[in-house]
Amino acid sequence: MTNSAAMAALQTLRSIDNGLETAQSRVSSGMRVETAADNAAYWSIATTMRSDNRALATVQDALGLGAAKVDTAYAGLESAIEVVTEIRAKLVAATEEGVDKAKIQEEITQLQAQLVSIAEGASFSGENWLQADLTTAGGSVKKSVVASFVRNATGAVSVKTVDYMLDDRTVLFDEGGNLGILDKAAVIEGPAVALNINVGGTVTQHTVEAFTTDEVIAAGAGSSTFDGRYATDGVNNYVKVADDTWVIAVNQTTVPNQEAAYQDSLGRLWAVDTANVVAATTSSVDTMVIDNSTTTGQIDGLLKMVDTALEAMTSAAADLGAISTRIEMQESFVASLNDVIDKGIGRLVDADMNEESTRLKALQTQQQLGIQSLSIANSSAENILQLFRQ
Structure with a gap:
């Protein structure tokens, strides 16, 4: 009534089958921890880090977008600096004796129009960092580029940004007033005596x-x-x-x-x-006008104003260059961090395919032996049938 040997062989076969199923799953999926049932702690950590990695991938995209905005603004500033440098050269030429200042003003007018075109065209994805409404905004507008996704020791997450202020030191034109570098009113004074x-x-x-x-x-x-x-x-x-x-x-x-x-x-x-x-008279780079009645002293005042604007533009371009370098470094860091997190997740949940394939082969052999043992255990009970044969 009870075949102890068969029961033992069946129990062994069931254990082998369970191990074989696990090995086959690991080999087919390539993962040692695929579900929470495999290892709840490792599965939880891996799931959280995969989520963070997806966020980091989005940060990479945001950094690329931010880099494009910075590069666009820098290119515009670089072109504007060349134009303002040319305006300064025209003003220097206007100090020569006998020169027709009205003709020089015609050239300056075209250069001033070019400055407006550059500022208006330096836009990427609907954002322009060379012109802004500073007057309405209280003198400054903050622009931010997503730089990183951070999870601290308590599990709280936050997004870090690289900030760039649009103000009277960085914006060429103020759309709401005259706070920009090129439309800022400056006091023009020639040589004077008190x-x-x-x-x-x-x-x-x-x-x-x-x-x-x-x-x-x-x-x-x-x-x-x-x-x-x-x-x-x-x-x-x-x-x-x-x-x-x-x-x-x-x-x-x-x-x-x-x-x-x-x-x-x-x-x-x-x-x-x-x-x-x-x-005291006032003027700005985008509105200054000279004619044949303009004195050398007044032109000197305009030259000082243009030099001040060039210094501000050069400083703004340097700031953008520094931000561009920082974004490039952050892009490289995020890419490396992404790889490191992937590697860390793999160490937790990936299966060792050499080990698992070896185990699978061994379990398949054990399964065949288990089936054979069960067959032997059952055949011993069949010997009783010999007693009922004629």
């Missing part, structure tokens, strides 16, 4: 446009005349207030300016023209 002018008994200090002796001569196209501390270029009269420093003068019957009054050889009294005191 004088204490006495008008009606009240002495106040005024900044008056100053001219050198050579400039007075050039203004009269070589026909200017000098009479001690008085000079004229045929249009304007001048009073000498310091060494090689002249200011525009007016014929006076009194002495409104105690420091700069002078009586010429004809007995006329000349003093600083209080109606011609220089008021």
